[in-house]
Each structure stands twice: as structure tokens, then as C-alpha cells.
Amino acid sequence: MDITVVGGGIGGLACAVALVNAGHPVRVVEKRDGLADAGTALGMWPNALRALDRLGLGDKVRHIGVAQAEAVFRRSDGRFLARIRPPEAVVLISRGALTRLLRAALPDGVVETGVEVSDVDELAAGSRAVVGADGIHSVVRKACFGDAYGLRYAGYSAWRGIVKGEYGPPGEIMGHGAKFGVTGVEGGRTNWFAPVWAPAGVRYAGEGLPELHRIFGEWCEPVPRILSLADESDILRHDLCYVAPRLRSYVRDRVALVGDAAHAMTPDLGQGACQALLDGAVLGRCLATMSDTEEALRRYDSLRRKPSQRTAATARQVGLLTMRPRMALARNALLRTGGLLMR
Ligand SMILES: Cc1cc2nc3c(=O)[nH]c(=O)nc-3n(C[C@H](O)[C@H](O)[C@H](O)COP(=O)(O)OP(=O)(O)OC[C@H]3O[C@@H](n4cnc5c(N)ncnc54)[C@H](O)[C@@H]3O)c2cc1C
Incomplete structure (x- = not known):
């Protein structure tokens, strides 16, 4: 049976690329008629660039995107506050360009657009595993965990x-x-x-x-x-908005959540899409390398839940400090x- 990915955004496509690269059958269903090309730039930090390297796309992203080696902070009257140089440059790339690169790494037919999932149990019954990569307003999160985890x-x-x-x-x-x-x-x-x-x-x-x-x-x-x-x-x-309270597991039975579906965070660290990429790449690798599906999902949860939730919590703290x-x-x-x- 195939693995079904709900959502053809950053996390869902990253997971599909990892599976396809390892020779595994996968199907991505996306509710829009086309893939997301609207939106603005996403900052790809070194953690995401390394995940893209593992997917075989890091150099393409570096080639298309714009490297940003430093950030200057000023007051609204122009007075200088700080210049911060991270150890490695961040690469800025538009959501459309990143989505197209991920999509181009998949064979024709893997992504089905114009398909909106509403019945997650039915989907799970016909799949080896379901990946909930359906973003901040995730129907998969709601189907698996009810209203206990919402958006704040x-x-x-x-x-x-x-x-x-x-x-x-x-x-x-x-x-x-x-x-x-x-x-x-x-x-x-x-x-x-x-x-x-x-x-x-x-x-x-x-x-x-x-x-x-x-x-x-x-x-x-x-x-x-x-x-x-x-x-x-x-x-x-x-x-x-961000997901609150934090989920106690990203997995229920043979369903796993990635990206904003699992841990939508405030954008204050520019890490939402980076974490979605990491989740997708790691989940794809776990499913590709472990034959026991439930064990593969548990392994994914143990590798990704705490780091992504720590990042979300830090983003929240930085947001309160810089915005209040x-x-x-x-x-x-x-x-x-x-x-x-x-x-
Ligand atoms: C102001 C702002 C700035 C940001 N800046 C950055 C940044 O610099 N760097 C960074 O890393 N992140 C940034 N982010 C965060 C980033 O945009 C998200 O974290 C990222 O897009 C999450 O990816 P995802 O794959 O989980 O979800 P999405 O990219 O939202 O993809 C979800 C997909 O699922 C589809 N879908 C939804 N429901 C269904 C359904 N029922 N059936 C089928 N398909 C469905 C949707 O159409 C969509 O294509 C920013 C966010 C904001 C708001």
C-alpha cells in the first residue's frame, strides 16, 4: 500500500521527495487546483539547507535563492542598534520557487491537485501510512486529536x-x-x-x-x-497563531503530522518552513528505512517532536520580547x- 501525504506544501512535498528518492510509492493529495506559488520569501537556515542537501536540492536552492550573511537592526528613526552575523548565511527563496523545486523532484502523477481530504480514517484504511501535512488549519490534526489542540x-x-x-x-x-x-x-x-x-x-x-x-x-x-x-x-x-497546547505526540496509529499541522509557530525565528522541511525529510527517511510502519512513526516522533516544539517555544518568546x-x-x-x- 502507498503512503498518502495530505497537503502539497513544503513539509508534504519534502516527505514525498524523501520517499521517492528511496524508491517508495507515495501519493500526495492537495486541495488547491495548483501547488502554492503565492506568498513571500522563506529564509532557509542551515538546518533546512542540510535537509535540502539530503533531498538532493540544497545546491539548487542556493543557486536560485539570495544568500543573506547578516542582519542589521535599527530603530524606527534609523538609529543603529545591532548587526548580527550568523555563522552561516541564510538563503532567501520565494515559496513559489521552493515549491516548484520540490515538485520537480517528483515523478508525474505523484501529486494529485484539487483533492480535499475530509475523512482521515477512510484514507488511513487504504494506506500504509497517512502524513498530515495540511498546514496550520490541519483537518488531520483535528481528526486525530480532536479539539484538545487548537490555535492560539x-x-x-x-x-x-x-x-x-x-x-x-x-x-x-x-x-x-x-x-x-x-x-x-x-x-x-x-x-x-x-x-x-x-x-x-x-x-x-x-x-x-x-x-x-x-x-x-x-x-x-x-x-x-x-x-x-x-x-x-x-x-x-x-x-x-500557534498550536497550543503542544501536542504530546505527532503520531496516532498509522497517521503522523508534519510541519504547521504538528507545530504551527509564530514567524519570529523564520523557522516554520525550515522545521516543516526537516520533519518531512526525517519522516520520509524513517518510513523508507524501517519496514515496521508503527515503529517508523514512533521513531519520527522521537526525533522531531521535542526539537520542533523547542523551536516553536523559542519563537514565541522572541515574539513576545520583540513585539510587546x-x-x-x-x-x-x-x-x-x-x-x-x-x-
Ligand atoms: C509572516 C510569516 C512569515 C514567515 N516566514 C518564514 C521564514 O522566513 N522561514 C520559514 O522557514 N518559515 C516562515 N514562515 C512559516 C511557513 O510559511 C510555514 O511554517 C510553512 O509554510 C509550513 O509548511 P507546511 O508544509 O506545514 O504547510 P503549508 O505550506 O501551509 O502547506 C499545507 C498544504 O496543505 C494543503 N491542504 C490544507 N488542507 C488540506 C486538505 N484538507 N486536503 C488536502 N490538502 C490540504 C494546503 O492547500 C497547502 O498546500 C512564515 C510564516 C508567516 C505567517
């Missing part, structure tokens, strides 16, 4: 987009309960994201650009420049000290 609003909402032209420096501009992030992305473009603290009851539900100009219009360059180039129809906006208005002074002081220490 993080307290801030983010706008995102990509504009033509290269504007920098890459990094984050920090305000009071708001920040504006800038990175490169392939094609000589600039990726931007703008989270704003908005506790329940103070939600920014209006149009993107007028609200963005109101909040960020007086900030230092390149913020006004980027907003002047942004196209309302390309702007994404999401209230940011009352933390702004302490955050800036920490950045200045941390930046000095890292020189």
Missing part, C-alpha cells in the same frame, strides 16, 4: 509582500509594538514583512496600504520607499548589548 492568537498580525528592486540593508527596523523586516529574494526583488501588536479587540482588519502608511509612513528608509512600490493586490495579511510595546526599551537595549558582544 499570538497577539500580533502581519502584512507581507514583495516589491521589485533591491532595498536594504536586510534586517529589521524596530518600533513600539511594530517592526518592519526587509530581506532579499530571487529576481532582484525585496521581501518585506510588517507585524503589528494588536491584542484581541484591537484588530487591524482594514485595507493593507492605508493602514501600513498610517503605521509605518514616518519610519526611516527603506520603509516608505517599499510601501510606495507595494501593490495592494499582492499584500498578504495574517493574524499570527512595553518591552520596546528593554529589547533595544538587549539588541545593542548583544550586537556589541557579537562583534
Whole structure:
């Protein structure tokens, strides 16, 4: 029997590539008519690049994407706070380009689009294993674990987009309960994201650009420049949520969760897609190398649950520290000290 992957996003496709590379039959069902090519840039940190290397795609991602060796942090008036250089560069690549690379590594026919899964038990009955890779609003998570594990609003909402032209420096501009992030992305473009603290009851539900100009219009360059180039129809906006409480297992019977289905996290470390890739690659390898399916799923859970949940918890802490208005002074002081220490 085949392994069925629910969801043709980053984690689901990574799992399918790992299985196909090992010669195992797999079927991916995706509810959209095509694969996701909308969205903005994803930062591939060294952990994800190593997972992509194991899938045979690391060099392609490095070739297409834009390497970012450092991030500069400034205040909204432009005053310098810190320059942070991670030991290895992060590679920025658009969601569309990454999805196409993963998809191209699979033979025709593996991915079936326009198929929305609603009955997980029926699917499990006809498959060796089911991989729930159906994202933050996972129906597989709900089918396996009920309503005990839901989504909790993080307290801030983010706008995102990509504009033509290269504007920098890459990094984050920090305000009071708001920040504006800038990175490169392939094609000589600039990726931007703008989270704003908005506790329940103070939600920014209006149009993107007028609200963005109101909040960020007086900030230092390149913020006004980027907003002047942004196209309302390309702007994404999401209230940011995470899975809570954390799951006690990513596995039930012959069903396993990967990526946002298992541990949707706030984007403050830029690790959501990286962790989804790692989950998919590790689960694919466990299923490919172990003939006992339930043992393979348990092994996956033991390898991936704690590290991914630790990453989610750290992202949450970083989000509270960098986004909460009352933390702004302490955050800036920490950045200045941390930046000095890292020189
Ligand atoms: C503001 C913001 C910035 C971010 N920046 C970064 C970053 O820099 N780096 C990073 O690593 N991550 C980042 N992320 C996180 C990243 O986008 C997600 O963590 C990642 O996409 C999760 O991958 P996934 O495969 O689990 O889910 P998804 O990519 O969401 O894929 C799930 C797929 O399942 C399909 N599906 C859903 N339900 C069904 C169903 N019932 N039947 C069939 N198919 C179904 C969906 O259509 C979708 O294609 C960011 C997120 C946000 C909100």
C-alpha cells in the first residue's frame, strides 16, 4: 500500500521527495487546483539547507535563492542598534520557487491537485501510512486529536509582500509594538514583512496600504520607499497563531503530522518552513528505512517532536520580547548589548 501525504506544501512535498528518492510509492493529495506559488520569501537556515542537501536540492536552492550573511537592526528613526552575523548565511527563496523545486523532484502523477481530504480514517484504511501535512488549519490534526489542540492568537498580525528592486540593508527596523523586516529574494526583488501588536479587540482588519502608511509612513528608509512600490493586490495579511497546547505526540496509529499541522509557530525565528522541511525529510527517511510502519512513526516522533516544539517555544518568546510595546526599551537595549558582544 502507498503512503498518502495530505497537503502539497513544503513539509508534504519534502516527505514525498524523501520517499521517492528511496524508491517508495507515495501519493500526495492537495486541495488547491495548483501547488502554492503565492506568498513571500522563506529564509532557509542551515538546518533546512542540510535537509535540502539530503533531498538532493540544497545546491539548487542556493543557486536560485539570495544568500543573506547578516542582519542589521535599527530603530524606527534609523538609529543603529545591532548587526548580527550568523555563522552561516541564510538563503532567501520565494515559496513559489521552493515549491516548484520540490515538485520537480517528483515523478508525474505523484501529486494529485484539487483533492480535499475530509475523512482521515477512510484514507488511513487504504494506506500504509497517512502524513498530515495540511498546514496550520490541519483537518488531520483535528481528526486525530480532536479539539484538545487548537490555535492560539499570538497577539500580533502581519502584512507581507514583495516589491521589485533591491532595498536594504536586510534586517529589521524596530518600533513600539511594530517592526518592519526587509530581506532579499530571487529576481532582484525585496521581501518585506510588517507585524503589528494588536491584542484581541484591537484588530487591524482594514485595507493593507492605508493602514501600513498610517503605521509605518514616518519610519526611516527603506520603509516608505517599499510601501510606495507595494501593490495592494499582492499584500498578504495574517493574524499570527500557534498550536497550543503542544501536542504530546505527532503520531496516532498509522497517521503522523508534519510541519504547521504538528507545530504551527509564530514567524519570529523564520523557522516554520525550515522545521516543516526537516520533519518531512526525517519522516520520509524513517518510513523508507524501517519496514515496521508503527515503529517508523514512533521513531519520527522521537526525533522531531521535542526539537520542533523547542523551536516553536523559542519563537514565541522572541515574539513576545520583540513585539510587546512595553518591552520596546528593554529589547533595544538587549539588541545593542548583544550586537556589541557579537562583534
Ligand atoms: C509572516 C510569516 C512569515 C514567515 N516566514 C518564514 C521564514 O522566513 N522561514 C520559514 O522557514 N518559515 C516562515 N514562515 C512559516 C511557513 O510559511 C510555514 O511554517 C510553512 O509554510 C509550513 O509548511 P507546511 O508544509 O506545514 O504547510 P503549508 O505550506 O501551509 O502547506 C499545507 C498544504 O496543505 C494543503 N491542504 C490544507 N488542507 C488540506 C486538505 N484538507 N486536503 C488536502 N490538502 C490540504 C494546503 O492547500 C497547502 O498546500 C512564515 C510564516 C508567516 C505567517
